[in-house]
Amino acid sequence: VLLTHLLLSPRFNWSELTPLGLWGRTLGLQTENSQFLLEGMPFRIFGGSMHYFRVPREYWEDRMLKMKACGLNTLTTYVPWNLHEKERGKFDFSKNLDLRAFLSLAAKNGLWVILRPGPYICSEWDLGGLPSWLLQDPEMQLRTTYKGFTEAVDSYFDRLMRVVVPFQYKKGGPIIAVQVENEYGSYAKDPNYMTYVKMALLSRGIVELLMTSDNKNGLSFGLVEGGEYQPKMVMEYWTGWFDNWGGPHYVFDADEMVNTVASILKTGASINLYMFHGGTNFGFMNGALEADEYKSDVTSYGQPLPLPPMIESKASYGAILLHQYISLWDVLPTLLQPIKSELPVNMENLPLNDSMGQPYGYVLYETVIFGGGQLHTQDHVRDRAQVFVNTMYVGELDYNTMELSIPEGQGFRQLRILVENRGRVNYGLTLNEQRKGLIGDVFLNKTPLRNFKIYSLEMKPAFMKRLRVSGWSTVPDYFVGPAFFRGRLWIEHQPQDTFLKLQGWEKGVVFVNGQNLGRYWKIGPQETLYLPGPWLRRGGNEIVIFEERTAGRIIQSVDIPYLGRTQYVD
Template identity: 40%
Template sequence: MESQITFVLLSLCLLPIVFVLVNSRSFSIDYKNNCFQKDGKPFQYISGSIHYSRIPREYWKDRLLKMYMTGLNAIQVYVPWNFHETVQGVFNFAGDRDLEYFLNLANQTGLLVILRPGPYICAEWEMGGLPAWLLQKPNIILRSADTEYLKPASDWLAMLLTKMKPWLYQNGGNIISVQVENEYGSYFACDYNYMRHLHTLFRLFLGEDVILFTTDGNTDKEMICGTLEGLYATIDFGTDTNITAAFIRQRRFEPKGPLVNSEFYTGWLDHWGDKHASVDTVKVSKMLGEMLSMGASVNMYMFEGGTNFGYWNGKFRSVVTSYDYNAPLSEAGDPTDKLLAIRDVIKNFRDIPVGPMPPATPKFAYGFITLQKVSLLDTLSPQGPVRSQYPLTFEEIKQYYGFMLYRTTLPRNVPEPTPLISPLNGIHDRAYVSVNGVFQGLMERDTALVMNVTGQQGDQLDILVENMGRVNFGSYINDNKSLLGNLILGNDVLTDWSIYPLDIDTAVANGLLQVDHSGSAMEAGDGPMIYSGTLKSTGLAWDTFVKLNGWTKGQVWVNGVNLGRYWPQRGPQQTLYVPGPFLSATQPNNITVLELERAPSSELTMTFNELLSHEDIELFLNHSGWPVS
């Protein structure tokens, strides 16, 4: 009893000390001296963007430590709304979604945080971070004062900002500033009432002391529509921009206060079918040094991009699975020449932490495995089909990601090749067409809206529709998925559809698509089909890269985890990153492949490589961001 009383008295004595320590923490804008102030002293942040949603939880600490050892004193973090509220009203902050654990790791590492909670984030992320269930309201105006949007957005922010308030710097945490919306000036709505509402909401839940800011592109229109009185206006630009002209533009909206480049582009993203994007290291280093010499605070976008696992990539032109971004840390979190060059620049402006840079994560070449065909797709809709005279959208059926199978019958004999047409560009995004289980070809949004089919009246017509990721930027983020509008065969409108929402991910995660569960394996063929195999345990669970020689387009799962899309024939990405934590060192690893077009005509193999063959090394280095030794 006496010891308990002593403990209570000591605790009460310590409370004033803790209060004083927290109360002495401040982060503010010094308009007189055109800088930030941290605890009453001038402060310049040197930050890098990192997306916890694109990196396995097991690697968060490794990536943060590498950023700290480069000399960064802050990180910039997006919070994707749809990553945490996939189903309306159900919030998930567990496992790889544990934002507070991530913030705590950053705090322990010595990194301040610039938080970007949206509600819209862009980030080349699916629908710019907005949840697809918003599209159940067909006339909704996203990112506006439309109450159909504002009510769920406000509910989300009320929950998230309440959770974030204890992490503000002045409350003892490490969040020094919070962005309101994201590059709003690039959006057509230009709705100041919407921005005023967000401003009020952020102040209500975060208080009056935290710095709230906006970020917009380097044009007058974007700065005019994206900024609001009471929100500190910052700008973003890359190495192709005149620094002085860009900061003069910021000064027109913020005559006093710190110069801030909130997104200084160290690299760029890749789209399927484009050449791999890169930004010259010398240019990045030179401009970074110039901005820091001017006293500007800079955030480098990206410092590590990571991976668009599963279905999380955005689409304007569809973004590849890798979000390597030609960043200072590669997709696999490995230091590059660009990182070392940036560290050399930072040394001129602040003390670099003493000690070695953490090494690259270990890699291992596990060799090749053989796959067998194990399943047709129409068995993967356990709840059965939805019947409809005309096609329904993914959103109407509440199947927001992945694939749906649309099935009907041919209304008449079509002995000669007959056009199957999507007259209103209604293929969102790719449709794989079969008649009586025989693959006929594919249709694709914007590019292939007509194909020929043949068959007899009553033959089964299957259309497998793939969602390639919703538009994440611009005026068309209301991006519904499905057969939008009717399909026409010759002169006949196709009707009487059976629509199967395919739950492939659950089937894979539950081990239902392995060879042992499906009897004898079938021969490979064209068209959508699932294949599986096993990677034997080796006593190691190290990072690797999978290459699918001879395969065309599809998805890969390792032990139930969706690695994302492969599409080597379109490129530029040729490999899929497999983080070591996804593998088992002691148990066989289940590998599942959904091939959508054409499997290899000879051996059904895939290879797990530490590095690729000599003829692929240059392409691989371009993809991964590794320095050439």
């Protein structure tokens, strides 16, 4: 009775309605002039972005409760195709990718949902969320009506919409709107593409309000025929900015941000804070930009708004000694089966045993040379390579350095090129060019190298498990990578979140109990890696570090993150 009275009261603010407090749903979210309507009544969206795939599942509800405490009524999230379908035709909606559980929690905690399912999401995420196996097709045209792309999208949407459709508003769920693709006006390579995506959603049961988001210049190109401009809404009000390796840590001035948000709200507009909670690019999932030069994103993502009281406590577990190591060269003959190929093969097209193609990580190319001379890549390294003669380090190659001198030597020697995929570009017009590894010939004295042994180093959980029982040795007084280093973090009580500081280490990846925390690099700005408490356990916790070059002896577990020297964004 009380709820009915509130609904009928002209003073009732429909923006305070929650998914569990409304029934008789027929109209859904609509638009009228400059405002949104929910069941015909004025409704304002006070949104915040949080991506389930960037946050440990154990913390989803905590972040949602903080949203509610900040006065928000709507959660927005992307859906990452490249995680849900890592291999073509094999779908994963379990554990941290359990979208059903995420949407159910949003409803339980009184949050509406704007879903942004892509297929492209940008999101400073590898290839904008598109799976790298699409690039196995040499003719692939991403984000167009090219048959090879639409067939893959159709298959993915067939599976995804089975999860999404029951959670729509008109079916009793929290989803009040669905975005059609993402910022397509800034890409706009195919005038038929947005209509295709719209129909792909409608034909699979999407019945809620469709919307799109773009910058001012791109919006007119991203509209679907028959569409219209939406009410006043800032779909992505950036509360922070993403960082690139080697750059500063970007921060927005809090007072200026509060004033801007206040002025937006005074106009009666709706708003979505991007991000409310940034989270982490765990593993190798960071994206990159390629304008004047290639720049890959760091492991942390965004700077969250100040949170209300009752923030989870963090722990400092002190120094952790990495007392064991095993060289990459010792791992090769025992744990990795090489692929033999006359020509270099890019990462995505490696004929691996368990799947076709390698999406992330490193690839090692080995061949035999006689003598030395000038090694030239012809800009075929994607994105960064270390070069070795046998086990002797020679130098690095990347977008700027394409030539190295190979020292002379007697007899036949192994030339080894260890190539790192630093992250695929997630925005711009070069999406079709994001194949990684060696994407073409490399030349020694103007002669193309041939007859390669190629080792895949994606460092999947199965590989890390086999590595655990390999022949580890005590770390010697002098050591250098590439190598794996191992130590143990002992925890007496209930584990808490912590941050790992890798001072004295150069560049690599950290694994804790088999979980890939992401990349570190001494050039910064980020100097600590986030380690969620749920990924730890009482007692011993195994820490494995893959270090490319210079290794330290210890890492520090600290209770305060350090994301780098600050530069305020205007």
